[in-house]
Amino acid sequence: MEMINSFIPFTTLLFVFMAFAFNIFLFKSKLLGNVDQKAAKKPSLPPGPKPWPIVGNLPEMIKSKKNTSVSQWIHKLMKEMNTEIACFRFGKVHVITVTCPEISQEILKKQDAIFASRPLTMGSEVLSRGYLTTAVVPFGDQWKKMKRIMVGELFSQARLRLLHEKRVEEADNLVRYVHNQCSGNADEGGLVNLRAVARHYCGNVIRKLVFNTRNFGEGKDDSGPGAEEVEHVQAIFTILAHLYSFCISDYVPWLRGFDLEGHEKTLAEATRVVAKYHDPIIDERIQQWREGKKEQPEDLLDVLVSLKDNNGDSLLSAEEIKAQIMEIMVAAVDNPSNALEWALAEMLNQPEMLQKAKDELDTVVGKQRLVQESDFPKLNYIKACAREAFRLHPIDPFNVPHMSMADTTVGNYFIPKGSHVLLSRLGLGRNPKVWYEPNKFKPERHLHEAKEVVLTEPDLRLLSFSRGRRGCMGVVLGSSMTTMLFARLLHGFSWSIPSNEGRIDLSEGKGNLHLARPLVAVAKPRLLQHVYPC
Structure with missing residues (x-):
């Protein structure tokens, strides 16, 4: 009897154990089934050309450089695939391109923190x-x-208010220089290279x-750029052309140093030219502050040099200051100047637009003084012309690349960690x-x-200035420079097509989005003589 009583609990325990094990088996099976279902439901990569083993789409990318450009090849494929988001694999890197405003907002607004990094590239490393620095660093x-x-x-x-007079001085110099180009021919006017004017103003x-x-x-007597400034600006545009050029x-980072395309040599030489002009000034200024010869900042270089940490030591090293100033220079010259050249080229072919711009300026400003920054809020047509140039004729096909810091899903597509994400200025603006x-x-x-018309675009239907936490930090200055460039040239001068040309050729350059030929137009003063700076 005792044996029977002791045996019952044992068998019961065995039964319970077997039931428990069976339930675990069922649970694991169900769990694995759920995992398989989730794996099956995992979003796919965005559509794109089928990659080759190991090298991905690098062969097609290299081929596109010989025929047209990488950006043209990408946009052509996206159009053929009828997609507003695409995936290209270059080596092991997934490059995601986007032409849709809603998807762009998802990237730069909803998931801004995930896409807040930059890829490591040869160009960004050299520049910074x-x-x-700030703009191109991870x-x-x-x-x-x-x-x-x-x-x-x-x-x-x-800070921008403190630097207002310096901006006005350069706006006056812009008008003075163009006026000097046509002052000898008051009736016929003078030929002006607007690409050179716009770039050197910036x-x-x-x-x-x-x-x-x-x-x-020493500059020039006509207020134009000297040989040093010409070399400086040319070097900056060389850097811009090679900074993110699908190198x-x-x-394939282990190829760095072989310089198969010559980009490294070109970038090194261009940055050397810029540094040749910048670095001696920076070194001298640092020494002046160390010796107590300066006490109050007069410009942005002074601000950087004078910054102190909690211990009273210099916050920035000389290398950091030199790198950041080069990046500021590179970021400031291209967007406003390109917009002005394209807009005026389009407006010369549609003279009624030039007339609307002049009418607005005459109504808001009059002809007794030059346009000032305080007039900008009322110059909506002028700013609309600038916005339209940013939309239709962006400076680059894509924005500065973002890099995803984690796996994520965008537009119902899987975006792997480490992907380079490119929003298409061209695709958004011409969608x-x-x-x-x-x-x-x-x-x-x-x-x-x-x-009021503004140059920024919160809904990302166009990209004038980059957005998000990695967006343009100088957007106020950039907007001011752009509007002043447009307003001063359209207010101070009448513009016409040279007599030997019927219309302005609006062809784009080979492999870039610039006008194929620099815009040259005839300028005539349209204000009273005393208004122009001496």
Whole structure:
């Protein structure tokens, strides 16, 4: 009896154990089944050309450089696939391209934190002297440090107000220079190379703000750029052309040093030219502050040199200052100058637009003085012309690349960690689902009753200045430079096509989005003589 009683609990325990084990088996089976279901439901990569083993789509990318350009090849494929998001694999790197405003907003607004880094590339490393700057460096402590300085010290509203007179001085110099080009022919006017004028105005403004000087050398008597400034601006545009140019070594890093495409040599030489003009000024200024010869900042270089840490030591090293100033210079010259050249080319072919711009300026400003920054809020048609140029004729096909810091899903597609994400300036601005007659230059599309026109675009239907936490920190300055460039040239002068040309050729350059030929137009003064700076 005792044996039977002791045996019952044992068998019961065995039964319970077997039931428990069976339930675990069922649970694991169900769990694995759920995992398999989730794996089956995992979003796919965005559509794109089938990659080759190991090299991915690098062969097609290399081939496209010989025929047209990588950006043209990408946009052509996206159009053929009828997709607004695509995936290309270059080596092991997934490159995601986007032409849809809604998907762009998902990237730069909803998931901004995930896409807040930059890829490591040959060009960005050279420009930033080993990732010491802000715009092109990966997410991390250095970026956070430099961003605080850029936002809080260099491009704050208070700082920009203090530098107002320097901007006015360069706006006056712009008018003086163009006036000198046509003053000898009051009736016929003078031929003006507007690409050169616009680029050197932008270069003059940023040199004045940073170094408190327009010229590295003596300049010219007509207020134009000297040989030093010409070389400086040419080097900056060379850097811009090669900074993010789909270099093979950006996707196959062990090829760096072989310089298969010659990009490394070209970039090294261009940055050497820029440094040749910058570094001696920076070294001298650092020494002046150390010796107590300067006490108050007069320009942006002084601000950077005078910053102190909690211990009273210099916050920035000489290398950080030199790298950051080079990055500021590179970021300041291209967007406004390209917009002006394209807009005026389009407007010369549609003279009624030039007349509307002049009518607005005459109504808001009159002819007794030059246009000032305080007039900008009322110059909606002028700003609409600039916006339309940003939309239809962006400076680059893509924005500066973002890099995903984690696996994520965008637009119902899987975006792997480490992907390079490129928002298409060209695809967004010319998207037929967004814009009516997208290939026509129509400033009126940006005009709204009782609403001031601004150059930024929160809904990402176009990309004038980059957005998000990695967005342009100098957007206020960039907008001011752009509007002033447009307003001063259209207010101070009448523009016409040279007599030997019927229309302005609006062809794009080979492999870039610039006008194929620099815009040359006839300028005639349209204000009273005393208004022009002497």
